[in-house]
Amino acid sequence: MEPLMAIGIGLLYATAIFLMLRRSIVKLVIGLMLLSNAANLLIFTTAGMTRGAPPLIPKGMTAPIGEVADPLPQAVVLTAIVIAFGVLAFAVVLIRRAYEIVKADDLDKMKDTDT
Amino acid sequence: MIQLAVLLGFVLAAASPLLHRWCGDRTSSVLALFPALLAVWLLLQAPTVVADGAMLLEWAWVPSLSISLSFLLDGLSLLFGLLITGIGACVLVYAGEYLKGHPDLPRFHIALMAFMASMLGLVMADGLLTLFVFWELTSITSYLLIGFNHSDVEARKSARQGLFVTVGGGLALMAGLTLLGVVSGSWSLHEIGELDIDLREHALYTPMLICLLLGAFTKSAQFPFHFWLPNAMAAPTPVSAYLHSATMVKAGIYLLARLQPELGGTELWVNTLTLVGGVTMFTGAFMAIQFTNIKKLLAYSTIMALGTLTLLLGIGTQGAIVAFVGFLLAHSLYKGALFMVAGILDHETGTKDVTVMGGLRPLMPITAGVALLAALSLAGVPPLLGFIGKELMFESVLGASRFRGFLIVLAFAAAFLMIAVAAVVALRPFYGKRHQTPRVPHEAPLAMLIGPALLAGLSLILGVAPSLLTGLVSSTVSAVVGEPVEAYLSLWHGVNLPLVMSVVSLGLGYWLFRHWDRVRGKLLLLAPIMRNGPEAGYEAIMAAFVRFSEWQTRLLQNGYMRNYILVMLLTLIGLVGTSLLVRHSPIIAFEFDVRFHEAVVVGTMAMGALFAAIARSRLGAVVSVGAMGFSIAMIFILFSAPDLGITQLLVETLTVILLVLVLFRLPRFSNLSTSLERIRDGLVAATVGILICLLILTAWSIQQFEPISGYMVENSVPLGHGLNIVNVILVDYRALDTLGEMFVLALAAIGVIAMLKLRHDASPPSVTEGKKTAAKEPYDG
Numbered sequence: 001m002e003p004l005m006a007i008g009i010g011l012l013y014a015t016a017i018f019l020m021l022r023r024s025i026v027k028l029v030i031g032l033m034l035l036s037n038a039a040n041l042l043i044f045t046t047a048g049m050t051r052g053a054p055p056l057i058p059k060g061m062t063a064p065i066g067e068v069a070d071p072l073p074q075a076v077v078l079t080a081i082v083i084a085f086g087v088l089a090f091a092v093v094l095i096r097r098a099y100e101i102v103k104a105d106d107l108d109k110m111k112d113t114d115t
Numbered sequence: 116m117i118q119l120a121v122l123l124g125f126v127l128a129a130a131s132p133l134l135h136r137w138c139g140d141r142t143s144s145v146l147a148l149f150p151a152l153l154a155v156w157l158l159l160q161a162p163t164v165v166a167d168g169a170m171l172l173e174w175a176w177v178p179s180l181s182i183s184l185s186f187l188l189d190g191l192s193l194l195f196g197l198l199i200t201g202i203g204a205c206v207l208v209y210a211g212e213y214l215k216g217h218p219d220l221p222r223f224h225i226a227l228m229a230f231m232a233s234m235l236g237l238v239m240a241d242g243l244l245t246l247f248v249f250w251e252l253t254s255i256t257s258y259l260l261i262g263f264n265h266s267d268v269e270a271r272k273s274a275r276q277g278l279f280v281t282v283g284g285g286l287a288l289m290a291g292l293t294l295l296g297v298v299s300g301s302w303s304l305h306e307i308g309e310l311d312i313d314l315r316e317h318a319l320y321t322p323m324l325i326c327l328l329l330g331a332f333t334k335s336a337q338f339p340f341h342f343w344l345p346n347a348m349a350a351p352t353p354v355s356a357y358l359h360s361a362t363m364v365k366a367g368i369y370l371l372a373r374l375q376p377e378l379g380g381t382e383l384w385v386n387t388l389t390l391v392g393g394v395t396m397f398t399g400a401f402m403a404i405q406f407t408n409i410k411k412l413l414a415y416s417t418i419m420a421l422g423t424l425t426l427l428l429g430i431g432t433q434g435a436i437v438a439f440v441g442f443l444l445a446h447s448l449y450k451g452a453l454f455m456v457a458g459i460l461d462h463e464t465g466t467k468d469v470t471v472m473g474g475l476r477p478l479m480p481i482t483a484g485v486a487l488l489a490a491l492s493l494a495g496v497p498p499l500l501g502f503i504g505k506e507l508m509f510e511s512v513l514g515a516s517r518f519r520g521f522l523i524v525l526a527f528a529a530a531f532l533m534i535a536v537a538a539v540v541a542l543r544p545f546y547g548k549r550h551q552t553p554r555v556p557h558e559a560p561l562a563m564l565i566g567p568a569l570l571a572g573l574s575l576i577l578g579v580a581p582s583l584l585t586g587l588v589s590s591t592v593s594a595v596v597g598e599p600v601e602a603y604l605s606l607w608h609g610v611n612l613p614l615v616m617s618v619v620s621l622g623l624g625y626w627l628f629r630h631w632d633r634v635r636g637k638l639l640l641l642a643p644i645m646r647n648g649p650e651a652g653y654e655a656i657m658a659a660f661v662r663f664s665e666w667q668t669r670l671l672q673n674g675y676m677r678n679y680i681l682v683m684l685l686t687l688i689g690l691v692g693t694s695l696l697v698r699h700s701p702i703i704a705f706e707f708d709v710r711f712h713e714a715v716v717v718g719t720m721a722m723g724a725l726f727a728a729i730a731r732s733r734l735g736a737v738v739s740v741g742a743m744g745f746s747i748a749m750i751f752i753l754f755s756a757p758d759l760g761i762t763q764l765l766v767e768t769l770t771v772i773l774l775v776l777v778l779f780r781l782p783r784f785s786n787l788s789t790s791l792e793r794i795r796d797g798l799v800a801a802t803v804g805i806l807i808c809l810l811i812l813t814a815w816s817i818q819q820f821e822p823i824s825g826y827m828v829e830n831s832v833p834l835g836h837g838l839n840i841v842n843v844i845l846v847d848y849r850a851l852d853t854l855g856e857m858f859v860l861a862l863a864a865i866g867v868i869a870m871l872k873l874r875h876d877a878s879p880p881s882v883t884e885g886k887k888t889a890a891k892e893p894y895d896g
Contacts, residue, residue, distance in 0.1 A: 014804025015728040023787035069755035075844035086863035
């Protein structure tokens with residue numbers, strides 16, 4: 001499964017970077033979203049992918065039955081997903097506000113601190 | 116004890132503004148007590164040092180790095196210590212009067228006291244790294260003192276020049292000292308002195324010596340680095356008297372003398388030191404007679420003296436070392452006195468140009484007397500200490516083993532040029548016709564006379580009774596030679612060749628003084644050549660630096676975001692790609708264990724990403740991104756991460772809602788780049804994608820450490836009391852991370868609210884409030 005995922009993640013990175021290199025500011029934001037998803041998947045995949053063995057412990061027991069998926073990368077990715085959302089919300093509102101004031105969606109025209 | 120004294124010097128530097136508040140104009144004299152007492156203490160130590168050789172005062176500082184604050188008190192450091200404290204006391208008293216009422220006097224005291232402490236530390240340090248730290252501190256305090264009148268452009272420029280040259284040499288010195296430490300296996304000077312191995316035989320001897328010499332030559336203004344010293348005369352005169360003639364510029368000489376026993380005597384050492392020293396000696400003397408500015412004159416004559424000292428160390432015979440000690444002491448005394456006289460003249464007449472002074476002797480007889488005494492020592496007239504120094508110097512040069520004829524010519528020329536300089540300084544302002552000067556001169560106040568009178572007086576007393584110095588000279592010479600020797604100075608050496616040379620040079624020097632104005636006019640013809648000296652080289656290098664940094668700033672910091680991203684990506688491709696290809700050939704494990712529904716999910720994700728990249732409308736892009744996000748949630752669920760799946764679903768839903776709500780206020784998609792740019796970006800993006808793909812495959816097949824999650828799985832119930840291990844990790848093992856995450860979210864929320872609500876024109880409240888509460892929800896489950 002991992003080779004397929006590796007190709008998929010590579011594609012995600014490529015599209016994210018292509019979008020981030022655009023001058024259009026909205027494309028930049030979409031690139032940012034793709035990039036954070038790609039990074040999350042990268043962490044998730046490199047830890048190894050396990051089918052149908054979530055890191056849960058049955059009630060009344062002290063250890064999971066058999067091998068389960070590694071819980072640590074999951075916890076890290078969980079944090080990352082939420083933070084990425086926070087950043088995205090901030091970026092989207094920032095862009096909206098900047099667009100209202102500067103009236104330009106071209107990053108090249110946003111070079112000065114003066115409006 | 117001495118360590119405490121040095122530290123106390125820094126404390127006094129820091130406390131001097133406070134002291135100024137209490138003592139006002141008397142602060143300088145109060146501060147002068149410190150070096151004066153220290154000088155007395157050093158004098159009291161002298162008999163012990165002379166009798167027992169070196170005293171080691173140990174004090175560990177950073178033992179783990181074998182850095183110690185141990186101090187070594189032998190003849191050499193004692194001599195330097197006495198000069199630093201003794202002249203320091205004179206200069207402080209003098210400066211109090213010279214800068215009386217100056218608004219920045221407290222700042223002057225800070226820098227001068229800090230310099231004094233650093234210089235003491237430098238000549239006493241036993242550890243190589245301690246020595247280096249103090250060395251750099253003297254460069255920095257010197258910079259602050261040269262630029263004391265910082266409203267003056269020239270002062271700032273000169274300060275910067277002095278700093279660049281000496282600190283540039285300091286870099287080389289650091290390399291040299293590190294090599295010395297590595298080669299000898301010891302970071303302490305006295306241990307290096309006791310080593311059995313001969314450092315001169317080592318393969319790294321040449322690079323080590325070159326680095327050390329670069330440090331010493333820049334600091335001690337040897338040709339071709341001498342140009343910074345005359346410019347440093349932009350400093351107030353007490354600073355010139357103290358740092359730039361008597362002490363700091365001798366730090367390089369001190370280092371050479373310190374290393375002479377271990378590194379000296381080789382062909383490289385002798386050739387470099389004698390040639391550089393000889394050329395510096397002549398250059399200094401020759402340049403000196405071209406200036407009418409009294410401080411420049413003295414500055415160039417200081418360069419001459421520094422060259423002589425280097426030359427004597429290069430010759431390196433015991434006689435030359437005795438000459439070195441005699442000359443060093445004599446020079447510090449008379450040059451300190453002469454600079455202070457120059458300061459008095461400047462202070463009283465308002466000009467530094469000796470040609471517009473004249474006939475001042477009746478107005479300021481004491482100054483005239485002091486100037487005459489010091490100048491006689493500079494000229495090398497018996498019975499002053501300078502005479503002994505010059506005789507010994509001639510003797511050593513006559514006994515030189517290499518470049519003998521060349522050195523004799525240089526030394527003789529330098530000597531008679533110096534006599535002319537001495538005459539110009541001592542006679543020109545005080546005798547002859549009285550000129551109109553910007554200020555009406557009076558005799559200098561007592562505080563300004565004590566220092567120079569004391570130093571000039573010492574030149575006379577020690578010249579008449581050099582036997583007073585026998586102990587100090589013996590132990591200094593022993594320290595430089597590296598073994599205990601008996602040495603002494605004496606005034607009368609009998610009628611011999613050096614005496615003849617002295618007499619002839621006196622005559623020639625006096626002749627030059629009489630015709631100085633005419634000779635100077637002739638020398639002006641050389642000006643075009645002078646302009647292309649080493650200083651022009653320095654200017655060219657600095658200009659090149661500025662041009663280079665302008666160019667690279669324009670290239671890298673150009674204000675275009677995508678250029679920054681491009682540079683970062685290309686660096687990533689270059690560094691990661693190369694090391695990936697060189698270190699690991701990517702191992703592609705083709706276990707294509709993929710089920711149909713999994714392939715469909717991954718395919719949907721990939722399609723979503725691709726369509727998002729090429730979508731022509733904003734809505735299309737948002738829908739594609741949504742498809743990708745939900746596919747990722749599916750992947751999480753399929754591969755044993757239900758918590759991730761749930762969070763991703765929630766966040767993805769919120770993201771799509773957020774985008775759709777804000778979208779109509781966002782600009783439309785626009786195509787701003789040319790197709791060529793798109794191809795370039797596409798290539799870069801594809802390369803990074805492939806690189807990441809290979810990286811994952813490589814990383815996945817390498818397992819360097821046992822995962823730490825085993826512990827977390829085992830202790831989830833016993834310690835964390837939770838059945839969902841991921842949740843236990845989040846709220847227990849890595850609770851601080853989660854706290855940090857909540858802060859980030861809260862900050863983002865505050866930012867969003869601020870941007871939406873805080874404005875002058877009213878606008879509808881936005882969608883965001885609901886968002887952050889929802890975002891935190893996944894943790895409850």
